[in-house]
Amino acid sequence: DAEITQSPRHKITETGRQVTLACHQTWNHNNMFWYRQDLGHGLRLIHYSYGVHDTNKGEVSDGYSVSRSNTEDLPLTLESAASSQTSVYFCASSESTANTGELFFGEGSRLTVL
Amino acid sequence: QKEVEQNSGPLSVPEGAIASLNCTYSDRGSQSFFWYRQYSGKSPELIMSIYSNGDKEDGRFTAQLNKASQYVSLLIRDSQPSDSATYLCAVNQGGKLIFGQGTELSVKP
Numbered sequence: 001d002a003e004i005t006q007s008p009r010h011k012i013t014e015t016g017r018q019v020t021l022a023c024h025q026t027w028n029h030n031n032m033f034w035y036r037q038d039l040g041h042g043l044r045l046i047h048y049s050y051g052v053h054d055t056n057k058g059e060v061s062d063g064y065s066v067s068r069s070n071t072e073d074l075p076l077t078l079e080s081a082a083s084s085q086t087s088v089y090f091c092a093s094s095e096s097t098a099n100t101g102e103l104f105f106g107e108g109s110r111l112t113v114l
Numbered sequence: 115q116k117e118v119e120q121n122s123g124p125l126s127v128p129e130g131a132i133a134s135l136n137c138t139y140s141d142r143g144s145q146s147f148f149w150y151r152q153y154s155g156k157s158p159e160l161i162m163s164i165y166s167n168g169d170k171e172d173g174r175f176t177a178q179l180n181k182a183s184q185y186v187s188l189l190i191r192d193s194q195p196s197d198s199a200t201y202l203c204a205v206n207q208g209g210k211l212i213f214g215q216g217t218e219l220s221v222k223p
Contacts, residue, residue, distance in 0.1 A: 033210070040122065042202060042215035043158070050209070058210070090157060102148075103211060105157035 002027040006091050006106035014114055019078040021109045023091030031094040032074040033103065034058075034066065036087040043090065049074055081113045117141060118205050120214035128222050133190040135217050137203030140184070146206040147179055147186045152216065153199045162188060193221045 004025040013019050023032065030051045035043040045058030047066040055066050063085060065077045078085055088110050092103040118139045127133045135149075146165050150158040164170045164177040164186065176189040186205075190197055198221050203214040 035213075040215060042120075043204075043213040045210060045212065048210055056210075059212075102160055102163070103150075103158075105159070107157055 004091060004093055004104055004106045006089075006109045008109060009107065010110045012112045012114065013081050015081060015083060017081050019081050019111065021076045021078075021089055021091075021111070023074045023076065023106060024072055025091075025093045025104070026072065027093060027095070027104065028071055029093035029095050029104075030071070031096065032068070033092045033094075034064070034074065034076045035090045035092065036060065036085075037090060037108075038087050046076065046089075047074075078111075081111075083113050085111065086113045087111060117207070117212050118203055118214040120201075120203050120217045122215055122217060124218040124220050126220045126222060127193050129193060129195060131193050131221075133193045133197065133219055133221070135188040135190075135201050135203075135219065137186045137188075137214055138184055139186070139203075139205045139212075141205065141207050142181075142184065144205045144207055147177070148204040148206075148211070149175075149177060149186075149188045150202040150204060150213075151199045152202060158202055190219075193219075195221050195223050197221050 007022045033048040034046040044060045049068040091106040149162040151161045152158040162177040164179045170177045174191045178187045200216040200218045202216045204211045
C-alpha cells in the first residue's frame, strides 16, 4: 500500500545544532508540504513543493529549508535549532494542485530542542 | 487577524446530541474548504470537503458553506464518544491549505 513516512518519530537535540527531518511518500504525488503543530496554533505551513526542484516558503519558514531532488522525498532542515522550534512536525502530500485539500499526512515527528 | 479562525473549545456535548463547529476565513477568493479530524497523538485525516454554497451531507456529518459571510461549519449529528477529537478547518488559498487552530470536541457518554 502507498504511504507517507517520517523519520525520526522523536528527536531531542541541542540549541544551535542542525537537524534534518525526513519525509518519504510512495504515492508518486507531485505536492508535498511541511507543517508544524503547536498548542493553540493548529497546523502552520513551513514549506511546500509542487514538484521536483520546486520549493516555496509558507507562513513560518524562517530557520527552515527544504529541497526536492526527486518526487518521493522532501527533507526539512533546521539550520540552527532554536527552542522555539520545539514542536510536532507533519509532512503531507497530495496528488495535484486542484486536489490540494485532500492531504495525506505522515505520522508526525516530535522534535525537542533543549 | 488570522486567515482561518476557529473557537478552540473545548466543546462538550452529550452523546446523541448535535455538535456544531464553526470556522471563518479572511480570503474572499478562497474556493475550497475542508474539515479534518485529529485524534490525540495522531495525524489529521480528511472527513469533509465543500466547494459550493449550501450544505453537503455525508452520513452523520454535514458541512455548510456561506461564501458571502466567509463562514464554514461542520455539524455532527447523533454524536458518539468516538467523535471526541480535534476538528481542523482548512481553506485552500493559492493551491496550499491554511488551517485554523482547531476545535477540541468532547462527547460525554
